[in-house]
Amino acid sequence: MSSVSASPSNSTSTAPTSFSAGVMALMLESSAVRSQSSKLDVQLNSQEMQRLRAEVERAIEAAREAQEDAGMWGGIADFFDGDVARLAQVVAVAALAVGSGGSAVPLLVGAMALTAAAQAAEQAGLDPKLCMALAVAGGLLGVLAGGGAGAAGLSGSIAQYANMTAAGATVVGGGSTVVQKYYEADVTRANAGADRTRAKQQELELLVQQIIERLGQIERDTTRAAATGSQLEQSSHESQIQVTRNIGGGT
């Protein structure tokens, strides 16, 4: 005869009547403990997966914000390094041409383009002083093209200042590009962090699947052990009955 001490899940003690029953009780208790441990593992891993999911969402949000900043600075860089620098160069060339007796048509085109650029800059929300400078420059060019007072003397100064504007715009564009690339690097870092966290999530999902499979296995083992133990008890009991009958029949 063996005795089985109480398990944490119940406060009763049992005293099985045979060795096989005792072994079966121990096996069932072991299965219950393993099952409880596996369920706890599933719960802990599920909490960890929720934490990782939140981490991925934060990384994606950081990447989106950095991308917006990069886009804004890229737009500024394109505007200065592209539009403003080119326009200023056109103005410089046109002013020099007028100063040396050439046609005023390029100046008129430059004036119209500067005015259009001023409107576009205002709509894009750029610095109002810049927008005003562009509009004033367009107006001055218009005067120069129309041959206003002192136009010939102005052409040389306009060419000089236009060249300075072109160079200055290139400088501003270059600086804006650096800032744009800074934010683009942030986007790459944030996306890399999100990808790494997703890989950890996948690993945890595999682990949870393994634990769930183990839980199923424990349940099947428990059912099998209970059925086997019952059959052993039954067989033993039947054998004893047969032996008793045979002894009784022989006497």
Add this chain to the structure above:
Amino acid sequence: MNVTGAGAPRAHDIQAEFTSPGASLAALMVEAEADAAQHANEDLEATKQRIARAADAEYKASLRAADAGFTAALVQGGFTIAGGGMSAYAAHDPAGSQELAVTGRTVSELAKPAGELAGGREQAREAAAAQRHGRTGQQLEVEAQKLQDQAARAQRRAEKALDHGQQVIEAEAARSTAVLSNY
């Protein structure tokens, strides 16, 4: 049937002797499938470690690509700003700054190749390496899922073999009981 074991053996380390070929065969089947399940689980653990290493390599390569890209941008931006500054100064004082204007233009034009040398190529290399590690990780994840399914199937087969062995042993017990009842 005699069963011996030493210390705390695994189920399939136990040396067993069976009294019937059917029970012996069932025990061998259980052992074989249990071994297959264990091997699949070991392969799965190794694959999971390879996945973790690939993910780590991808992350580090992406960070290096980001740093190299920013270094390239700094160098390119520096050349652009320097060249533009020289051109602006030359335009401010056109009397004696023709060389300065030419130098400024040259420096501006060198900006892009300088940026490429400083970090542009490294950025492209590391970005390609990150992509490669990412693809490796994805392939390993598919392999891990297959190994997991394989381990689960092997475990199911081991349980079926165990059920079969149990039926064989029950049949033997029933025969023994019938023999006893005839005496």
